[in-house]
Amino acid sequence: MKFSIEEIINRHIYARGKLRKDIAEVLDTDEKTLSYRLNKNNSLKAKEFIKIIEYLALNYYKLLRLHTEDYDGAFGMKMIRLDENMHEKANKEVMVYIEKLVDEKRNDPYATKDIDKKLKAEFGSMSYVVDALLPLNNEYGQEYKIYIQKSDKGGAKEGECFIWPPYGECKYQEGYEIYLYGQKQKDFMKQIIKNIKNEENKK
Numbered sequence: 001m002k003f004s005i006e007e008i009i010n011r012h013i014y015a016r017g018k019l020r021k022d023i024a025e026v027l028d029t030d031e032k033t034l035s036y037r038l039n040k041n042n043s044l045k046a047k048e049f050i051k052i053i054e055y056l057a058l059n060y061y062k063l064l065r066l067h068t069e070d071y072d073g074a075f076g077m078k079m080i081r082l083d084e085n086m087h088e089k090a091n092k093e094v095m096v097y098i099e100k101l102v103d104e105k106r107n108d109p110y111a112t113k114d115i116d117k118k119l120k121a122e123f124g125s126m127s128y129v130v131d132a133l134l135p136l137n138n139e140y141g142q143e144y145k146i147y148i149q150k151s152d153k154g155g156a157k158e159g160e161c162f163i164w165p166p167y168g169e170c171k172y173q174e175g176y177e178i179y180l181y182g183q184k185q186k187d188f189m190k191q192i193i194k195n196i197k198n199e200e201n202k203k
Contacts, residue, residue, distance in 0.1 A: 017124030
């Protein structure tokens with residue numbers, strides 16, 4: 001299967017924690033017109049395309065590769081990750097917020113019962129949160145990839161994320177990777193929260 005330019009942009013709007021109305025403002029158009037174009041292949045004008053990918057910080061060559069390559073889509077659509085500078089900034093912002101939630105939970109066990117929900121409300125997207133928290137590469141220098149599934153609720157909004165290789169767990173044996181499946185978003189987040197709590201307990 002191949003993903004259209006419009007479909008790639010659609011999913012990355014939410015993966016960057018943005019809304020269609022944000023893109024509409026950048027293009028100086030209304031949300032209804034933008035939605036029509038993003039739901040129809042080959043409908044974006046060159047100037048619109050350039051403005052969108054610049055606003056969303058989408059690497060043009062990675063986007064083009066994602067558009068032109070045949071892909072089985074087993075995990076979903078491969079996400080174009082934040083560049084190094086944006087990733088570092090996003091990581092700090094998300095970590096500060098999570099640490100705040102963990103502190104709140106220490107005082108009130110019900111304050112952060114659903115941390116994912118609070119993170120999504122704060123940053124607009126769990127894909128963005130996962131991208132910010134997940135290192136760009138693992139200890140072997142292998143790139144961590146994030147795959148975005150389409151939401152079962154329909155529309156362009158993101159669904160569950162999958163990570164490959166599993167964070168901090170990629171081991172090798174006789175040249176073959178032990179793990180054959182991606183790590184689920186919820187398992188990754190549990191691991192991150194657990195790591196933060198462990199660090200807090202050491203202090």
